[in-house]
Amino acid sequence: MNKTVTVREYAQLTIGATPSESLDVAHVTASAFDHLCKLNASFKKSGAALLQLDGRQSLKLDNYVGVIQTPCGTTLEILPKTTDEADGAPASRALLQKMIQAALKLKTRIVGKAALDLFDAPISEWVMGQFLEALEHLIKCGLRFEYQRIEEEQPYLRGQLNTLAQLRQPPSRRHHFQIRHDVYLPDRPENRLLKTALLKVCAATRLPSHWLLAHELRSRLSEIPQSDQTEHDFRQWRNDRLMAQYRDIKPWCEIILSQQMPLALSGDWQGLSMLFPMEKLFEKYVEALLPTQLASDAQLLPQRSSKFLCLHKSRDLFQLKPDLMVKHPAGYIGLLDAKWKRLDSNNIDKNYGLSQSDFYQMFAYGTRYLESKGELVLIYPMTSRFKEPLSPFIFSDLLKLHVLPFDLDKQKLIGIETTQLPRR
Incomplete structure (x- = not known):
């Protein structure tokens, strides 16, 4: 029987009895539990961790968000955790939709906060719906032959x-x-990829409206074969002027076929599963929205990788990669890192929840990229316990670190005026 389980990051899933279910505690079937354990084993091979086992009947999720479909019919939806309250799935789902849209620079035909709040299906259905609407529009405009x-x-x-x-x-x-x-x-790489993504949607969607539209579009693409080599066909995807009408649908196709940020979940089961590393998603979200606050002549550069921590036997070791760099023609250079972690500005005894390793990392950035002279910024999500910038952290008379909150709803950095970042 198909079942949807909605939880948040770091939620506990168990096959045993639970007194009451919430976004932080939920019951899953034994087969779904086993499937998650197998996925975690495949993640560990690549150095990541999807969950932590807590005995034989319980597990705790890590900081991934998205959807996992299991062979037994269970759909596990994982939403971002921004508050301590154990409710608010619609708000968390709407936030995740906005973050995915902004971070991956996606165009969507769902507009307005009301439309997002009314959408109470798993996030995968929202992605599939956007893909189907974009594909229907493309077919009406005409496929390229x-x-x-x-x-x-x-x-x-x-x-x-x-x-x-x-x-x-x-x-x-x-x-x-x-x-x-x-x-x-019409047999060309772009159309083959669209057909492959459409077939995946046909098999995965559970909304009647999506199912009907997907199968209608499938019949209209019947003469197009599906792609046998998706990575090769994506490399062959043309982005010239003649293919301009395909630009809006490409990101949705990449998400469904796991060619963008979502992790590809390997295995025999081919359900539509997409997981976003929340740390990376937040970083991309900040990168996409911060330019609206910076001066028009300032440059926001994504991850730099030109410096190393040390030199050993004429070899550079331990590459340093700050998330963002801000450069201004006047000579200003600032380094920024985005961290998906909830701080508590009232808990000074525990250093507000800040990580010592993050400070070591920022100090290394400042030493190698700024030559120990300049400004560093750590950005964390704004919560009810972290609404204002913390007092600057002084490494030396010439090097300081700011810790600022980022308002996820208003989509702006709070306290930018306390820094020397060039702003509008």
């Missing part, structure tokens, strides 16, 4: 005679013609 060379044998002459092949014909078949000609077909 291309000429393909066909070489075949026919009892009539068409196109160009393949002279060499014709001369090799045995006498008994000289009444047949070896010909080559061009046929105008």
Whole structure:
């Protein structure tokens, strides 16, 4: 039986009895539990962790958000955790939609806060709905075709005679013609990828409206084969002027086929699962929205990787990669890192929840990139316990670190005026 379980990051999932279920504690079937454990084993091979086992009947999720579909029919939706309250799934789902849209620079036809709040299906259904609407619009505008060379044998002459092949014909078949000609077909990499993503949506969607639209579009793409090599076809995807109408749908296709930020979940089960590393999603969210507060002539550069921590036997070791760098023609250079972690500005005894390793990391950035002179910024999500910037942290007379909150709803950095960042 199909079942949807909605939880938040770091939620506890158990196959045992639970007194009451919430976004932080939920019951799953034994088969879904086993599937999650197998996924975690595959994650560990790549150095990541999806969850932490807590005995044989319970597990605790890590900081991934998105959707996992299991072979038994369970859909596990994982939402971001921004508050301590154990409710608010619609608000968390709407926030995740906004973060995905802004971070991946996606265009969406769902507009307005009311439309987002009314959407109470798992986030995967929202992604599939956006893909289907974009595909329907593309088909109405017209798919791109291309000429393909066909070489075949026919009892009539068409196109160009393949002279060499014709001369090799045995006498008994000289009444047949070896010909080559061009046929105008929709079989091209972009269309094959769209067909592959559509088939995945047809098999995964559970909303009746999505199911009907997906199968209608499937019949209209019946002559297009699906892609056997998705990575190769994505590399062949053209972005020139003639393919401008395909630009809006490409990101949605990449998400469904796990070519963008969502992690590809390998295995025999081919359900539509997409997981976003929350740390990376928050970083991209900040990167996409921060330029609206910076001066128009300031540059916001994504992850730099030109400096190393040390030199050993003429070899650079331990590459340093700050999330963001701000440069201004006047000579200002600032380094920023975004961290998905909830701080408590009242808990000074525990250093507000700040990590010592993060400070070591920022100090290394300042030393190597800024030569110990300049400004560093750590950005954390704004919560009810962290609404204002913390007092600056002084490394030296010339190097200081700011810790600022980022308002996820208003989509802006709080306290930017306390720094020297060039702003509007």
